[in-house]
Amino acid sequence: MTAELKKVSFSYEGSSEGALYDVDLKIRDGEFVVLIGKSGCGKTTITRLINGISPYYLKGDLTGEVLLGERPVGERKSYELAGIVGSVFQNPRTQFFNTDTDSELAFGLENMGMDADAIIRRMDEVTSEMDIAYLRDRNIFQLSGGEKQKIAFSGIYAARPEIYVLDEPSSNLDEKGIGLLKRSLEKIKAQGRTVLCAEHRLYYLADLADRFVWLKDGRIKGEFTQEEMLGFSDETLAEMGLRSVRETMTDPEKISYGDDDRKGLRLEHLELFRGKKRLNDEINISIPRGCVTGIVGENGVGKSTLLRTLAGLHSQYKGEIYLEGAKQNSGQLLKNSFMVMQDVNYQLFAESVYRECTLGQKGISKKQIEEVLTRLDLYGLKDRHPNTISGGQKQRLSIAVGLISNRDVILFDEPTSGLDAGNMRRVADIVMDLKRQDKYVIIVSHDQEFMNLCCDRIIAIHQSN
């Protein structure tokens, strides 16, 4: 089925973010089109116009025509669209209506009113076509992000839609998860389905896409074929505000276990446990002051647990942690380090940016706070409510809290998930600034591009056998 935007302009109610101006775009039957551009350029809006979310649920002003096949999208009800357009979203955690995988696979089919035997037959077909036998009859909350996204995709695939619309489906996935996603996309492409995908991470789509459509400030700025896209250098792409189209490997010169520096942050014979389960082989590393250290490793190896341990939030470990010669327990770590969480929304709860910085602090002068806020480019926002500032600003505010409370060790958990190239570079700049302030910076991330940009060295931790 084709999808077409004819002279479409759209703006959301009460916001200029993500608006579209005079967009003409025709997606042919069986074509695989990727929408690229900075955050807020309008690529997500295009996906929403095609699956009917806008203007019917996220309201706004639409002029021009949006067609599916020959008919305008608005002529069909949401439940009719559900049978034609399959939508995959960013956050695998909130795409589920059920809490077990089998019910989720059946959900769309049950809404379509299919009878029980046909549903069961279809579920079995999907299981073998998508290769998900190992994910059947599982609790969704026990799956990894990649596995969740795979189930979400399979549930949509089960309804056999003609056209797939994906909105940054890789945002919350690690490399393994992206691998799973890519295999699903290969499958639907081979079946001749039409695919429209808005995405920041491009490398996994480079050999799948027929056409890349570049949006800037709500307008189509250019269209590229696969060959043209692969011909761009990373520098050109960066200027366009885009991420690399090639898979980035960890810079081999940065891989190390650290030198024998008694003065820094030292982890000796560190083994992490979750309950009785030992997560990793012994970790022996030392991290000097003013060094940015990246940590990589597969899902489930305990990278996040390592960060939580260093933050003083997790105390099930064996081995020792020393900070400048002094052995640390969890309570001391809690005072000396600060973690910027993947979802910073959990960390902000005061009524203004300024109050966020004073909350629970003793003996901090106004001048100190203003200095930190200025340094992180937040001073102009000091009276705003933390909930009304952008995601990047929230992240910086969380860092500001860590700096004001005078912590030496700053830990980052996946700081660039879902960020476009420009915002990713901004996070890298802030990390470099922390380095100049002689902090210990430790980052856990799947984002190789980002890690190569700002880490002085990268340490791989391994699964325990």
Add this chain to the structure above:
Amino acid sequence: MIRLDPRTKLFLLLSVVLYTAFSETGIKDCAVIGFVTITGMLLGEFRKSIIPALIWFFLYFFALFGLPHIEGVIHTSLLAWLALIFKCYPCCMLAGIIIHSTQISEFMAGMAKMKIPRTIVIPLAVMFRYFPVVKEDWSYIRDAMALRGLRPTPLGFIKNPSAVIDALYVPMLVSASKTADELSLAAVTRGIETPRPRTSRLKIRFGSADIIILISYLGLIIFGIMG
């Protein structure tokens, strides 16, 4: 292990509510707890049955043998507190077992069979779906609080009540409204708004297990009201 129709489960809950409404607290309640424990174990919910049962018997023995030795204000307040707990306990325990042993799809199919309108069923289903999210949120919120030197414990609360409340409910609300938006968009794009009757992959029907359990709970109500 048995499987019960979601409609049967609803009836069980109703019968325990009726029982507690019409009977006085006493040794009979121990029999009810025993009933609920057995039901839970038959449904395969061992943890959700045995642990609450042990807690119940501990409290019950405390009320019988410990409480008479305590005097004054503490005696009165403990007595009032325990009376309230004993009243709610059987219902809450059974509800816990039922929620844990029922899939959302099973619940929706059962409701559809009883012809309950969707405007009631869907919000309830979303509520069930939301419980585990709260659990996940809670562990993040606890981390975030600890990083700021706050503790969600009674002592931490006394030290810094307003900060602890803000740190709890602000992120909870932000996360809840975001989750609700994303969840409903996902459900809408998958056709939940269809006016046609929803089908189910699960073949839900009354079996012999349902009949036996129903009769025994019916006996329970009669025993509670008459005896």
